[in-house]
Amino acid sequence: MKSLLYRLDVKGSPYLYIVPFFFLFAAFGIFPLAYTAWVSMHEWSLLAETHTFIGLQNYKDLFADEYFWNALRNTAQIWVLSTVPQLLMALVLAHVLNQRLRAPTFWRMTAVLPNITSVAAVAIIFGQIFGKDYGLVNWILESLGLGRIDWQAGTASSQIAISVMIIWRWTGYNALIYLAAMQAVSKDLYDAASLDGASSFQQLTRITVPAIRPTIIFTVIISTIGGMQVLAEPLLFGGASVTGGSDRQFQTLSLYLYEVAFSRFDFGYASTAAWAMFGIIVIVAAINYFLTSRLRRS
Amino acid sequence: MRPALNGASLRRRAVTVAVPLLAAALVMTTAACGGSDDPAKPGEKVKLTIATFGEFGYKDLYKEYMAANPNVEIVERITKAEDHHKNLAAHLATNTGAADIEAIEEGWAGQFTANPGKFYNWNDYGAGEIKSQWPAWKWQQGSSAKGEVVGLGTDVGGMAMCYRRDIFEKAGLPTDREAVSKLWPTWEEYIATGVKFKNANIKGSSWMDGPTIIYRSILGQQAVGIYDGDKVVVESNPGVKKAWDLTIDAINKGLSAKIAPWSADWNAGMAKGSFVTLACPSWMMAYIQSQAKDSSGKWDIAAVPGGGGNWGGSFLTLPKQGKNVAEAAKLAKWLVAPEQQAKVFRALGNFPSTVSLYEEAVIKDFKNPFFNNAPVGQIFSNSVKTMVPQYMGPKSGDINTAIQNGLTRVEQGKQKPDEAWTQSLKDVNALL
Numbered sequence: 001m002k003s004l005l006y007r008l009d010v011k012g013s014p015y016l017y018i019v020p021f022f023f024l025f026a027a028f029g030i031f032p033l034a035y036t037a038w039v040s041m042h043e044w045s046l047l048a049e050t051h052t053f054i055g056l057q058n059y060k061d062l063f064a065d066e067y068f069w070n071a072l073r074n075t076a077q078i079w080v081l082s083t084v085p086q087l088l089m090a091l092v093l094a095h096v097l098n099q100r101l102r103a104p105t106f107w108r109m110t111a112v113l114p115n116i117t118s119v120a121a122v123a124i125i126f127g128q129i130f131g132k133d134y135g136l137v138n139w140i141l142e143s144l145g146l147g148r149i150d151w152q153a154g155t156a157s158s159q160i161a162i163s164v165m166i167i168w169r170w171t172g173y174n175a176l177i178y179l180a181a182m183q184a185v186s187k188d189l190y191d192a193a194s195l196d197g198a199s200s201f202q203q204l205t206r207i208t209v210p211a212i213r214p215t216i217i218f219t220v221i222i223s224t225i226g227g228m229q230v231l232a233e234p235l236l237f238g239g240a241s242v243t244g245g246s247d248r249q250f251q252t253l254s255l256y257l258y259e260v261a262f263s264r265f266d267f268g269y270a271s272t273a274a275w276a277m278f279g280i281i282v283i284v285a286a287i288n289y290f291l292t293s294r295l296r297r298s
Numbered sequence: 299m300r301p302a303l304n305g306a307s308l309r310r311r312a313v314t315v316a317v318p319l320l321a322a323a324l325v326m327t328t329a330a331c332g333g334s335d336d337p338a339k340p341g342e343k344v345k346l347t348i349a350t351f352g353e354f355g356y357k358d359l360y361k362e363y364m365a366a367n368p369n370v371e372i373v374e375r376i377t378k379a380e381d382h383h384k385n386l387a388a389h390l391a392t393n394t395g396a397a398d399i400e401a402i403e404e405g406w407a408g409q410f411t412a413n414p415g416k417f418y419n420w421n422d423y424g425a426g427e428i429k430s431q432w433p434a435w436k437w438q439q440g441s442s443a444k445g446e447v448v449g450l451g452t453d454v455g456g457m458a459m460c461y462r463r464d465i466f467e468k469a470g471l472p473t474d475r476e477a478v479s480k481l482w483p484t485w486e487e488y489i490a491t492g493v494k495f496k497n498a499n500i501k502g503s504s505w506m507d508g509p510t511i512i513y514r515s516i517l518g519q520q521a522v523g524i525y526d527g528d529k530v531v532v533e534s535n536p537g538v539k540k541a542w543d544l545t546i547d548a549i550n551k552g553l554s555a556k557i558a559p560w561s562a563d564w565n566a567g568m569a570k571g572s573f574v575t576l577a578c579p580s581w582m583m584a585y586i587q588s589q590a591k592d593s594s595g596k597w598d599i600a601a602v603p604g605g606g607g608n609w610g611g612s613f614l615t616l617p618k619q620g621k622n623v624a625e626a627a628k629l630a631k632w633l634v635a636p637e638q639q640a641k642v643f644r645a646l647g648n649f650p651s652t653v654s655l656y657e658e659a660v661i662k663d664f665k666n667p668f669f670n671n672a673p674v675g676q677i678f679s680n681s682v683k684t685m686v687p688q689y690m691g692p693k694s695g696d697i698n699t700a701i702q703n704g705l706t707r708v709e710q711g712k713q714k715p716d717e718a719w720t721q722s723l724k725d726v727n728a729l730l
Contacts, residue, residue: 046391047413128562133555133572135562152558153710239561240380243699246706262384264696264729265409 033278036271044268046261051268058272068273070248071256072280074159078234078252079227082163082170087219090171094178095204108179111172122165123236130161130237152238155249162250165233170226174219181215182208217292224288228281229254253277342369344625349375349397351382354452354612355646359638363629370625379403389617390416396617398626402449403612405695407439410615411448412692418616420447423627431636435687436651440613443528449613450634451651453642455579456678457515457607457685459488460586462503462574463598463670469498469574475672479601485516485544488575488603492553495574504555507573509545509705511559514698515577516541518688519604524698525691532697532726545705546715556709565589568597577602579609580649580678587668599672606684611651649678656683693729700725 040058042051062068097107114122129136130151138148151157189207198206209216231254234244242259244251251259257277261270350356360372375397377385383406389395390413402410410417420440425447429437432451440449459482463473471494472478482488492505506512517523520537524530532538548554555573557563567573569590576582578599586597614630616623632638639650640660647666655661656679664675704722707713713721 046387047409047416049413049415124562131561131563131566133557133563134566134570150556150710152561153712239558241558241699243703246703246710247712262387263699264693265387 036274039267040271040275042268046265046267058269062272062276067248067256071251071253074250075228075252078159078163078230081159082166083223083227086167086171087174090174090178093175094182095208097179098182108176111175114169115173119232120236122169123233126165127237152245158245158250162233162237177215177219178212181212185211221288224284225281231255231258343371344369344622345371345373346622346626346629347373347375347397348399350401351377351379353646355642355648359633363632393619396619398620398622399630400615400617401612402615404439404610407613408690408692408694411442414442414446414448416618417448418618418623420450425450431652433653438687449615450630452612452614452634453648454651454682455581455608455610456649456681457602457609458578458599458677458681459602460576460578460597460599462571462596464596465500465503465571465574469495469500475598475600482603485603489548493551496552503571504573505553506575507557507564508554509549509709510702511577512548513541513545513702513705514609515607516544518607518609519686521686523688524694525689530730533723546708549709554709569593581610583666584647594668595670598670599674599677602681606681608682608685696729697726
């Protein structure tokens, strides 16, 4: 009897311990996902009493919807514009923080300060910095004799402005992740390299980067997922306009979803867009996975 | 940018906390059943929640009401306007969470009046007897197409034209508000005066801010706007095209400062005089005063071209979820009564929707010192009394955004007017 209980305890209790998680995951993860799929097959206005089943019509409409593709393109562009400089700068910043500095904790904390600032505050401040008439950037451009830019009006200029916000918020965060990885790299390698006369930059590219490659891949994956979900920056940059500019020049996928769901109250179509986004993230994650496993093997 | 990661770690932490919480919550909800949700029995204290947004100026009124009605306890919920309406929509859709009294703003009202089934009909709660309190258009804005009364009017926007006295003087234009009003009986003359101003070549100042405000003001004066009955008539309605064409004309003549409303540049421009005229509903006065604190006496207020108009204003509704509807109706009716509207106006300047008040000293003699002592009480009550009622359907807000985006594309030089109009029409049709 005792041994049976013991065996049950050993074999059974681990499952019992993780049951609450799956219970909650089902309630807050699986159920919304499935319910969204159900809603996406209806003509479902938030306030209407009746919801008509229309099968896959919403999906057909979505794939023919040029504003959906426009939002996807914008999202990809903003992702590239923000992630590439951000990760490069984070790498350099981490390399600098990894040197012997006075008050290292102070510098490391400073690096994450932008990240703990509320995104709304960041977006409002940067909205002012990129203002057409009284913005700091245009003031500098003008004093250099370069003329003003209407940052919101252009496709490239608006996406650059939004990317700058994202870069500002996330560079320090990634730098700290890199720093943590760098500290695990053996100091002997650097000492040996110094003896051989390698410059700091050579040490970064030849020793540090190869050594922390898994971490770099991790940050790329994380910023891909994050990049798909950019919402507050374009929303607030456009002065709370859900269309992301007069020509939707900086409307991201999340912002498009937000427009459909909370401006038009068209939950059926918004759910369709949400599922399409989910599909895109799965595809991107799969590509990431294949690239990563290839990199690991090489 | 990385809410995914934050979300995941938050969720993980939530799990450890949530299990005991969930268990506790389950116990509590069962216990709560049959308790507070039931209508109050006589002699019991009634708890009324009222959800508003921005600044309704009701705080002191709640105290006054609770003092006079000791059986009532008022709980207030204040959110930002955007969030308030989204929350309300979600609460109505899920049939839970709405307050006993919910305020709605004109711009969103159409979406709610299109679903009158979610609200108690004010006609069943004695609204018919006080109907004469409001101008017909305000009453109608709060009603569904079939005549169910969803909301009772609180304040209105009215419409006037704010202008910069100091810069008008520099440009050699009259500065006295009577004379300024005479400059622009119509929008055509407003634009012509703008051309005169432009020719005076004042550096750093344009005639108007951008296309949105002028378009909305002209559109608001048409007898038929976006909707005719429950049909969207943007394409065929000459009124919409008129507002579009006049705005395009003003853009083509170089009168616009190309500043988007509610942007940082717009706020700064009010103080610095980037634009010298701005169509002003009454709530805009408070906005200008907060953004251009040091410009007291520089802004003044004249009549709006085209005569009359309204932009903004709110309503009080009774969602069907509410259990204490009789008490809630009593409180809401008290809040929108003329005496209370006058108190709110005196404290905060929210312009009353009660026509009878306009003849009383509290409104008639009210002058705003910031605006060079303009008799704003008279100016706004004139515009409210002479305005043409217009039906605003459920999708007006999104449709106007599509049209305003078209105007902005022209202003930003991205499209020719015809192309912009065609694309705007396409966008409007996609919304239907």
